[in-house]
Amino acid sequence: MFKREMKLNFKSFLIWLFLLIGIFTVAFLIYPSIINSDNIKMMDEMMEMFPKEVLAAFNMDISSINSVFGWLKSEGFVFVLLLTGCYSGILGSNILLKEESDKTIEYLNSLPIKRNTIVLTKAFAGLLYIILMVLILGVFNYIGLSLSGDFDKKMYILLSITPLFSSVVIYFACMFLSTFTHKTKKMLGISLGIVLISYVLQVLSSLAETTEFLKYASVFTLADTRNVITDVTINQFIVLISIILSILFLVLTLIRYNKKELV
Secondary structure, eight states: OHHHHHHHTHHHHHHHHHHHHHHHHHHHHHHHHHOOHHHHHHHHHHHHTSOHHHHHHTTTTTSOSSSHHHHIIIIIHHHHHHHHHHHHHHHHHHTTHHHHHTTOHHHHHHSSOOHHHHHHHHHHHHHHHHHHHHHHHHHHHHHHHHHHOOOOHHHHHHHHHTHHHHHHHHHHHHHHHHTTOSOHHHHHHHHHHHHHHHHHHHHHHTTOGGGGGGGGGOGGGGSOHHHHHHHSSOOHHHHHHHHHHHHHHHHHHHHHHHHOOOO
């Protein structure tokens, strides 16, 4: 059953992976050619025009975009977090529901397989794909940065891990929510909404002290890239929270799925 699940989700995995790799391939090919002393000066002057709060929302207050690595630490990781988050949300929302929409749930129910086994098998197959996506993208960008110039290798390795903390929680949260419906289209909108709203809340939380509390409602707070950039370390408390939330949503999914009336 595990091999079947890996095969069913392989095509979508490749599409999302190649989308991310394509974005960064363009950056690695074009960015060095457009960066020169005049452009760097112009960009630095342009950055000074923006409020510090706006720059902080994209880590541009602690990272200059005068190199590929600088761009990756700021705007680049926005793409990584958003796209891996969208992939994880869609995967989590569909991995159980597609059996109902494809009418294959009847076949699974006819087999001597418990519902817990179905959930756990699917959950770990999806989790493996998320880990593989972050790992492969991390290796690809590491090679690209190595060819583009010097960069802080330890900082990059830690940064490349951070998308896991938000993506895995999004994945398990959307899987849990999918147990409340039978419609894949409905869950598609919900999963993408969770990702986009979370990112908006994360941006708003950095704009002023009065809105800072919004970061506690955003799953992207778990991908603490600013701490990695400034201190070159991963907050262990963030890791613990990510693990606890993931396990909690998985347990809730098991409980809810066992009670769900499958169609």
